[in-house]
Amino acid sequence: MVQEEMRKGPWTEQEDVQLVFYVKMFGDRRWDFLAKVSGLKRSGKSCRLRWVNYLNPALKRGKMTPQEELLVLQLHSKYGNRWSKIAGKLPGRTDNEIKNYWRTHMRKQAQDEKKNTNKASISPSSSNFSNCSSSSANSPAEDSGTERNDCVELLQVAGENKIYEGDQNMMVYSMDEIWKEVESTEEIETRNDLPVMASTTWDYNYCPDSLWTSTHDHCYFDNHQDFSFFTG
DNA sequence: AATGAATGCAACCGCAGCAGA
DNA sequence: TTCTGCTGCGGTTGCATTCAT
Numbered sequence: 001m002v003q004e005e006m007r008k009g010p011w012t013e014q015e016d017v018q019l020v021f022y023v024k025m026f027g028d029r030r031w032d033f034l035a036k037v038s039g040l041k042r043s044g045k046s047c048r049l050r051w052v053n054y055l056n057p058a059l060k061r062g063k064m065t066p067q068e069e070l071l072v073l074q075l076h077s078k079y080g081n082r083w084s085k086i087a088g089k090l091p092g093r094t095d096n097e098i099k100n101y102w103r104t105h106m107r108k109q110a111q112d113e114k115k116n117t118n119k120a121s122i123s124p125s126s127s128n129f130s131n132c133s134s135s136s137a138n139s140p141a142e143d144s145g146t147e148r149n150d151c152v153e154l155l156q157v158a159g160e161n162k163i164y165e166g167d168q169n170m171m172v173y174s175m176d177e178i179w180k181e182v183e184s185t186e187e188i189e190t191r192n193d194l195p196v197m198a199s200t201t202w203d204y205n206y207c208p209d210s211l212w213t214s215t216h217d218h219c220y221f222d223n224h225q226d227f228s229f230f231t232g
Numbered sequence: 233a234a235t236g237a238a239t240g241c242a243a244c245c246g247c248a249g250c251a252g253a
Numbered sequence: 254t255t256c257t258g259c260t261g262c263g264g265t266t267g268c269a270t271t272c273a274t
Binding site for chain 1: 258259260261262263264267268
């Protein structure tokens with residue numbers, strides 16, 4: 001058999017529409033199958049990535065809020081570079097997004113530190129963010145309690161137990177509330193002994209899962225249906 | 233206005249883990 | 254038990270946009 005050449009690189013609008021359609025139809029599993037039936041000349045892997053990082057309607061778009069940024073810093077100090085784990089605590093954010101954010105953050109931090117060392121004699125106080133995170137870039141701390149306190153402290157410095165009030169639509173959480181949220185999800189996680197769902201699949205309630213679950217081992221695809229209007 | 237540097241983000245790659253045959 | 258294919262993860266790259274000069 002001649003292997004059909006796979007497309008790579010940026011996705012077109014047409015491809016996006018097509019992928020969304022088929023994911024809605026069959027759910028966000030069995031990516032190889034989806035890639036085949038959709039007629040997209042993409043690998044299953046590529047389709048999954050596109051969906052998870054961009055097309056999934058559960059995703060939040062736009063900049064991270066200060067509380068999300070703070071949470072990322074804290075969770076990173078807890079989990080290290082386990083981005084999917086961190087993303088699991090930030091609904092609507094992807095591991096890729098967090099990873100990118102972290103890289104940017106680290107880059108900024110490195111630059112700031114460079115600057116600070118240059119003028120250390122002038123201004124001895126470095127940023128609170130870097131205090132909070134730098135110690136743990138590659139060594140996740142076991143004891144989250146102290147980090148938590150550090151961050152509460154950080155928040156108090158920033159704004160008396162409240163974070164981010166700039167946008168009226170934005171919820172205002174205390175750090176305790178955020179941590180309660182984190183801990184409660186962990187409790188459920190350990191109690192059920194189930195893996196945390198990646199955030200990107202949360203609230204994916206319109207997916208007709210039954211199309212997959214009817215038979216777990218085999219995917220039945222109704223070939224009689226005409227989807228050619230998409231590929232045409 | 234032009235251009236080079238910095239930044240942000242989407243996408244790819246390789247690997248590990250898991251489940252089914 | 255071993256093999257194979259699929260999925261998901263983390264690291265990395267490359268391109269487009271923004272910023273500074």
